[in-house]
Amino acid sequence: MPEGDVVWRTARQLHDALAGRVLVRSDFRVPRYATTSLAGRVVTDAISRGKHLLIRVEGDVSVHTHLRMDGSWRISPATGQPLRDHRIRLVLANDTWQAVGQQLGIVEVIRTSQESRAVGHLGPDLLGPAFDLAEAVRRLGADPQRAIGEALLDQRNLAGVGNLYKAETLFLRGLSPWRPTGEVTGLADLVDLARQLLEANKERVGQVTTGNPARGEQTWVYGRAGRPCRRCSTVIRGGEQGPQTEERVTFWCPRCQPG
Numbered sequence: 001m002p003e004g005d006v007v008w009r010t011a012r013q014l015h016d017a018l019a020g021r022v023l024v025r026s027d028f029r030v031p032r033y034a035t036t037s038l039a040g041r042v043v044t045d046a047i048s049r050g051k052h053l054l055i056r057v058e059g060d061v062s063v064h065t066h067l068r069m070d071g072s073w074r075i076s077p078a079t080g081q082p083l084r085d086h087r088i089r090l091v092l093a094n095d096t097w098q099a100v101g102q103q104l105g106i107v108e109v110i111r112t113s114q115e116s117r118a119v120g121h122l123g124p125d126l127l128g129p130a131f132d133l134a135e136a137v138r139r140l141g142a143d144p145q146r147a148i149g150e151a152l153l154d155q156r157n158l159a160g161v162g163n164l165y166k167a168e169t170l171f172l173r174g175l176s177p178w179r180p181t182g183e184v185t186g187l188a189d190l191v192d193l194a195r196q197l198l199e200a201n202k203e204r205v206g207q208v209t210t211g212n213p214a215r216g217e218q219t220w221v222y223g224r225a226g227r228p229c230r231r232c233s234t235v236i237r238g239g240e241q242g243p244q245t246e247e248r249v250t251f252w253c254p255r256c257q258p259g
């Protein structure tokens with residue numbers, strides 16, 4: 001599942017392929033924008049805000065997208081040929097490159113000057129250019145009864161953490177996902193660790209928190225329910241936390257993370 005590191009890298013790839021060039025084609029395959037065309041306009045920037053992507057186009061236009069569970073952007077040399085794939089939601093092409101967005105959870109065209117309507121609710125962006133640790137800690141601690149596993153995933157507290165980095169950060173700090181946030185000492189260290197894990201992975205494909213990139217060795221607890229803890233051999237648990245969505249399955253070691 002795409003988390004902040006994947007979205008950051010995607011934004012950079014989109015920026016490299018599109019920024020400073022004129023779009024020769026745009027193909028929105030969502031009903032609301034079926035007649036929208038950005039052809040002839042210059043892309044000025046592509047950035048990430050947490051798990052959101054903003055592609056800015058001259059004339060106060062931003063294309064706001066979100067990868068959600070299965071979305072992706074692929075960049076390839078422009079072919080000029082129509083693409084047939086029912087998963088495609090948006091194609092943006094210049095005379096050199098085409099960027100193809102598949103299975104995007106959000107596709108909307110907004111004013112660049114009003115981007116805050118789309119991303120203004122987000123907490124400090126862990127991979128943003130001016131990450132505000134104190135503000136992230138303040139937001140995280142604002143609801144002391146709330147389970148830390150849920151609070152870390154709430155993008156209004158801090159932006160960029162998904163299920164994998166949540167589970168791994170809590171394991172590395174020895175914290176149960178159900179520990180009330182008010183009982184967690186060292187929230188700043190916890191947030192900083194999440195930021196470091198995202199930083200360490202943003203330049204590469206694959207998400208590694210153990211230091212071992214070999215298949216099956218990349219994580220401490222994420223995706224490892226039923227298998228032995230790498231530290232204490234206790235069986236790793238997996239279970240739902242918070243509102244029932246796919247994003248909320250969490251993983252933990254009951255011995256290393258007493259709760």
Ligand SMILES: [Zn+2]
Nearest residue numbers: 229232253256
């Ligand atoms: Zn353990």
